[in-house]
Amino acid sequence: MTAVPNVSVGSGAAGAAIFPDSDSRRYRYFEPRAKRATHYEDVTVDVQPDPERYLLQNWIIAFPNGKGAYYKDATAALSSNWHAFRAPDQEWERTHYQRQSKIEGMVQSVIANGRKSGAPKAFDKSWVKILQTHLGAWKHAEFGLGTSLMQAQRYGYTQMINNATLTNSSYKLRLAQDITLYLAEIGMDIPGFDDNAGKHTWLEDKGWQGTREAVEAIMGSGDYLEQYFATNIVFEPLVGELFRSRFLMQVASPNGDFITPSVISAAEADYERNLANSIDLMHLLATDNQHAAHNKKLFQGWVNKHVALANKAAAGLQPIWSQPHSKPVQYADARAQSVERIKKILGELGLVLPKE
Amino acid sequence: MSGTLTLNKITAQRGISVGEAAKKIADLGWNPSYVQEAMTFPTDYKITKAPKDPMKQVLRSYFPMQEEKDNRVYGALDAALRGDMFRNVEPRWVEWMKLFLAIIPFPEISAARSMAMVGRLAPGEDLRTGFTMQMVDEFRHSTIQMNLKKWYMENYIDPAGFDITEEAFGKCYATTIGRQFGEGFLTGDAITAANIYLTVVAETAFTNTLFVAMPSEAARNGDYALPTVFLSVQSDESRHIGNGHSLLMSMLKEPENHLLLERDLRYAFWQNHAIVDAAIGTFIEYGTTNRDKNKESYAEMWHRWIFEDYYRTYMLPLEKYGIKIHHDDVQLAWKRLTDKRYVHKVGQFFAVGWSANFWRIEAQTEKDFEWFEHKYPGWYAEFGNFWKWYEKLSHRGQTNILFNGDVGYVYPHRCWSCLVPCLIREDIVTDEIDGKLHTFAHELDRWTAVNAFAGEYEGRPTPAMGRFSGRREWESVYHNVDMADAIKDLGFVRTDGKTLVAQPHLRFDAKEMWTLDDVRGHILKSPLETLRAMSPADREAHLAEYRKGFTINPCN
Numbered sequence: 049m050t051a052v053p054n055v056s057v058g059s060g061a062a063g064a065a066i067f068p069d070s071d072s073r074r075y076r077y078f079e080p081r082a083k084r085a086t087h088y089e090d091v092t093v094d095v096q097p098d099p100e101r102y103l104l105q106n107w108i109i110a111f112p113n114g115k116g117a118y119y120k121d122a123t124a125a126l127s128s129n130w131h132a133f134r135a136p137d138q139e140w141e142r143t144h145y146q147r148q149s150k151i152e153g154m155v156q157s158v159i160a161n162g163r164k165s166g167a168p169k170a171f172d173k174s175w176v177k178i179l180q181t182h183l184g185a186w187k188h189a190e191f192g193l194g195t196s197l198m199q200a201q202r203y204g205y206t207q208m209i210n211n212a213t214l215t216n217s218s219y220k221l222r223l224a225q226d227i228t229l230y231l232a233e234i235g236m237d238i239p240g241f242d243d244n245a246g247k248h249t250w251l252e253d254k255g256w257q258g259t260r261e262a263v264e265a266i267m268g269s270g271d272y273l274e275q276y277f278a279t280n281i282v283f284e285p286l287v288g289e290l291f292r293s294r295f296l297m298q299v300a301s302p303n304g305d306f307i308t309p310s311v312i313s314a315a316e317a318d319y320e321r322n323l324a325n326s327i328d329l330m331h332l333l334a335t336d337n338q339h340a341a342h343n344k345k346l347f348q349g350w351v352n353k354h355v356a357l358a359n360k361a362a363a364g365l366q367p368i369w370s371q372p373h374s375k376p377v378q379y380a381d382a383r384a385q386s387v388e389r390i391k392k393i394l395g396e397l398g399l400v401l402p403k404e
Numbered sequence: 405m406s407g408t409l410t411l412n413k414i415t416a417q418r419g420i421s422v423g424e425a426a427k428k429i430a431d432l433g434w435n436p437s438y439v440q441e442a443m444t445f446p447t448d449y450k451i452t453k454a455p456k457d458p459m460k461q462v463l464r465s466y467f468p469m470q471e472e473k474d475n476r477v478y479g480a481l482d483a484a485l486r487g488d489m490f491r492n493v494e495p496r497w498v499e500w501m502k503l504f505l506a507i508i509p510f511p512e513i514s515a516a517r518s519m520a521m522v523g524r525l526a527p528g529e530d531l532r533t534g535f536t537m538q539m540v541d542e543f544r545h546s547t548i549q550m551n552l553k554k555w556y557m558e559n560y561i562d563p564a565g566f567d568i569t570e571e572a573f574g575k576c577y578a579t580t581i582g583r584q585f586g587e588g589f590l591t592g593d594a595i596t597a598a599n600i601y602l603t604v605v606a607e608t609a610f611t612n613t614l615f616v617a618m619p620s621e622a623a624r625n626g627d628y629a630l631p632t633v634f635l636s637v638q639s640d641e642s643r644h645i646g647n648g649h650s651l652l653m654s655m656l657k658e659p660e661n662h663l664l665l666e667r668d669l670r671y672a673f674w675q676n677h678a679i680v681d682a683a684i685g686t687f688i689e690y691g692t693t694n695r696d697k698n699k700e701s702y703a704e705m706w707h708r709w710i711f712e713d714y715y716r717t718y719m720l721p722l723e724k725y726g727i728k729i730h731h732d733d734v735q736l737a738w739k740r741l742t743d744k745r746y747v748h749k750v751g752q753f754f755a756v757g758w759s760a761n762f763w764r765i766e767a768q769t770e771k772d773f774e775w776f777e778h779k780y781p782g783w784y785a786e787f788g789n790f791w792k793w794y795e796k797l798s799h800r801g802q803t804n805i806l807f808n809g810d811v812g813y814v815y816p817h818r819c820w821s822c823l824v825p826c827l828i829r830e831d832i833v834t835d836e837i838d839g840k841l842h843t844f845a846h847e848l849d850r851w852t853a854v855n856a857f858a859g860e861y862e863g864r865p866t867p868a869m870g871r872f873s874g875r876r877e878w879e880s881v882y883h884n885v886d887m888a889d890a891i892k893d894l895g896f897v898r899t900d901g902k903t904l905v906a907q908p909h910l911r912f913d914a915k916e917m918w919t920l921d922d923v924r925g926h927i928l929k930s931p932l933e934t935l936r937a938m939s940p941a942d943r944e945a946h947l948a949e950y951r952k953g954f955t956i957n958p959c960n
Contacts, residue, residue, distance in 0.1 A: 057561070057912050059490070059491045059492075059561065060490045060491065060492070060493040060494065060495045060498060060560060060561050060626075061488070061490035061491045061493075061559065061560075061561060062558065062559050062560060062561060062563070063561075064491075064561050064912070065561060065912035065913065066914075067562075067912055067913060067914045067917060068564075068898040068899070068900045068903040068914055068917060069562075069563065069564040069567070069898040069899055069900070069903070069905075070561070070562060070563070070564075070912070071563075072563050072564055072567045072898070072899060073557055073558050073563050073567070074557075074567065075554070075557070075567055075568075075569065075570075076567050076568060076899075077567075077568050077569070077571035077895075078570075087551075090550065090551075090554050091546075091547040091550035091551050091554065092547065092550070093570070094570035094571070095509045095510060095513055095546055095550060095570060096510070096513060097510065097570070097573065097583075101571075101574070102570065102571045102573070102574030102575055103574045104575040104875075104878075104881055104894075105580060105583075105874045105875040105876065105878060105881060106873070106874035106875060107587060107591070107873060107874050108580070108583055108584055108587055108823070108872065108873060108874040108876050109584070109587040109591040109592060109870050109871070109872060109873060109874075110591065110592075110870060110871045110872075110873035111591060111592060111870060111871075112592075112859065112867060112868065112869065112870070112871060114871075114873070116587075116591065116873065116874070117514070117587050117590055117591045140547040140551075141474070141543055141544040141545075141546075141547040141548050142474055142478065142547075142548075142551075144540070144543070144544075145467060145470045145471040145474050145544070146471055146474075148463070148467035148471075149467040149468045149470070149471035151467075152463070152464050152467050152468055153468060155464075156464065160417070163417055164417060188432060188434065191432040191433065194536075195433070195523065195532065198519070198520055198523055198535075198536060198539060199441075199444075199520045199523070199524055200520075201516070201517065201539070202445075202517045202518070202520035202590075207513065210513075210517065211543060211547075214516060214539060214540070214543055215543075217536075217539070218536070218539075218540050221463065221533075221536050222463045222467070224429075224432055225429050225432075225462055225463045225464060225533075226463075226464065228425075228428050228429055228432060229420070229425055229428070229429075229462070229464060232420050232424070232425070232428055233419065233420060236418055236419075236420070243428070247431060247434070250434070251434060260438065261438040261439070264436040264437075264438040265438065265439050267436060267439065267441055268436065268438075268439030268440055268441050268442060269442070270442040270444060
């Protein structure tokens with residue numbers, strides 16, 4: 049036998065030798081959305097296996113009902129190809145931490161600088177009351193949606209769906225915590241600030257019960273896609289943006305508060321990303337070449353259910369618009385903008401807003 | 405003035421303490437009264453006491469900390485390329501990363517998913533923040549590992565195998581063992597899976613060998629990327645261990661949980677041993693070229709990390725809460741690693757099956773023999789001839805070692821429970837499930853499949869417990885199929901349509917590389933199907949012979 053050296057080329061570097069596939073430097077087991085796979089696709093696609101793709105032996109552990117780790121009927125929606133979805137925000141771990149970390153840095157700087165300049169003491173008195181009761185209550189809504197999406201990210205049929213849901217959950221939970229700590233911090237500068245008023249308002253105040261019911265309806269859904277749909281397609285435009293963008297962001301500064309809009313603004317940008325992800329996924333399903341009719345009917349049902357709850361929630365919040373000392377925005381205008389917004393979103397999906 | 409004036413003293417303002425912040429965040433939750441949350445992932449455990457979050461961390465500090473860790477990781481990867489790491493890396497090592505990194509992102513993301521399960525089951529909101537961070541951590545681990553794999557694919561001499569990684573994960577006869585591990589985190593009883601199997605045992609005990617011992621060996625082989633990524637991953641594990649322990653403590657309060665805890669600790673420890681030791685032991689002992697006799701062997705590391713650290717300081721104290729700890733199992737695992745040479749038998753098995761793999765396995769040489777004999781006296785007598793055969797048969801034109809009758813190796817039965825084959829031949833046992841015969845590597849594997857994964861345990865109904873399912877014996881998928889056709893079906897062929905992805909050597913030369921034609925003409929058989937087809941008498945005779953083991957013929 050001739051002795052052959054173990055490593056014939058003396059290097060482990062790319063290009064040190066030419067042989068079959070010595071230049072095969074792309075993942076070649078999935079079809080990229082565009083000509084070349086994005087970094088997000090490379091680190092995401094097919095990590096969650098599927099018996100219909102490469103899972104040769106099927107799922108090898110089952111629930112007592114015989115279902116494996118992931119199953120298509122965890123949602124009532126149908127798809128001819130669950131693997132087609134790619135999140136438009138292209139989020140993977142590095143971009144997620146970069147973004148979240150920057151937001152946390154920005155929020156903390158704004159709060160610290162505001163407090164240093166004594167800003168909270170200059171807030172209008174009626175506005176302080178609004179922050180402690182209504183922003184205090186709102187943090188629970190964000191938390192509820194965050195935990196609901198944390199639950200939802202267990203069920204999706206592909207890694208792309210579940211990771212988009214996971215990052216959505218992470219954004220919501222971050223915002224809930226940001227608001228909590230923001231209120232606790234400015235509370236130290238404002239004599240008599242009641243940090244517990246928010247939770248009490250959330251649980252007891254009549255005006256907030258519609259919002260709580262709408263959030264609990266999303267949390268209680270057994271269909272992960274309904275949770276994702278209801279959060280981003282219905283609740284956010286009709287209640288989330290209504291309260292954040294069309295009240296807090298606009299009413300704060302005329303009442304001497306330049307801090308709250310900065311804390312809340314990150315959530316608006318979060319939502320733009322989550323909305324883009326949701327619409328892309330729902331659009332794929334609503335135009336599916338085999339199941340479009342089924343899905344559109346299902347989605348319209350979800351719209352009808354959650355819009356009714358969201359309308360009730362919004363109506364319950366209406367009195368808040370008249371509570372600040374300075375009232376630059378009217379509820380009716382804010383509400384009209386919300387309705388316009390959801391109509392546009394639903395229009396993208398071929399769905400209609402039910403009449404009130 | 406007595407003290408020095410600092411910027412901090414001028415700008416400092418009163419803030420809230422970490423404890424207070426954690427307390428306020430824990431108060432974000434409430435008990436829904438309009439619509440109840442669906443209990444979609446049931447458990448047979450009873451949890452009434454709200455677990456505490458020992459880490460008291462909030463997302464405000466978590467995200468910047470993680471970003472900083474990421475910056476170091478990605479900076480190190482850039483530095484490794486600038487330092488021409490791949491020119492000096494040991495290909496023997498990187499080849500095994502094709503297997504390891506095909507497996508590990510799935511268990512990681514499964515852990516993220518499973519946080520939903522424990523997050524909903526654990527009463528109170530205190531620990532939910534901990535579960536949230538673990539969910540995002542696991543998303544980090546899964547995608548950072550996929551990124552590392554892509555980086556190897558882009559820069560290592562032979563990218564084949566990396567380029568089909570997730571497809572290969574779903575199909576390979578070796579990755580099936582990793583799938584058992586990952587699916588175990590998120591299927592079946594939610595507490596069994598997400599708390600005991602994942603957090604209390606896998607993360608608390610076995611991540612030390614996975615994420616600490618393995619990076620050390622990587623560095624010895626010129627690979628500075630894996631340690632950078634995996635030590636960063638491991639730095640998240642202490643929080644996960646805290647989550648698992650806290651939930652475990654709240655479950656211990658309920659005496660009716662004790663029987664289930666005993667069952668699950670037993671199953672989880674044994675199966676983690678069977679799976680993790682098989683894989684990581686092989687990577688560390690057979691993927692290295694470093695034969696420094698002063699370094700610890702895998703068995704020595706296991707004794708330090710698992711026996712001394714985990715068993716003595718984590719498992720044993722559970723006894724004072726009334727949990728029966730199966731000391732014998734720990735001793736038995738130790739004996740399997742030492743006296744019964746478990747890892748070496750796994751390394752041998754992977755090598756025998758090289759042609760159905762998607763990475764290269766190089767023969768062990770004289771230098772390796774000396775180290776093995778030093779660390780595991782008697783190794784040479786049992787394995788020396790095998791590896792000589794392996795080297796001899798690594799050349800094209802020779803008969804594939806899997807089918808070569810001259811060698812004397814007997815292809816093993818597959819364990820229905822851990823999915824590692826029944827390599828310690830004398831320990832094989834059989835039993836029937838739903839009237840069908842199955843083989844098991846050990847009595848404890850049989851107990852796991854037959855007694856633990858069932859609807860009743862020691863007279864107690866366990867309706868939430870999972871079941872073993874699917875075509876668990878990989879070999880049965882290709883029963884009576886020509887080897888070349890099986891490899892083609894697996895997709896383990898390079899893009900020229902003929903050269904195998906796997907090779908039994910590190911010779912990066914087209915002339916030396918095996919093709920489909922070199923392995924054609926041999927028929928794969930499922931040992932289980934073959935056993936089932938035998939008469940009862942033949943079966944008993946076969947098993948008696950199997951338990952006697954085999955002898956590798958001298959290789960000249």
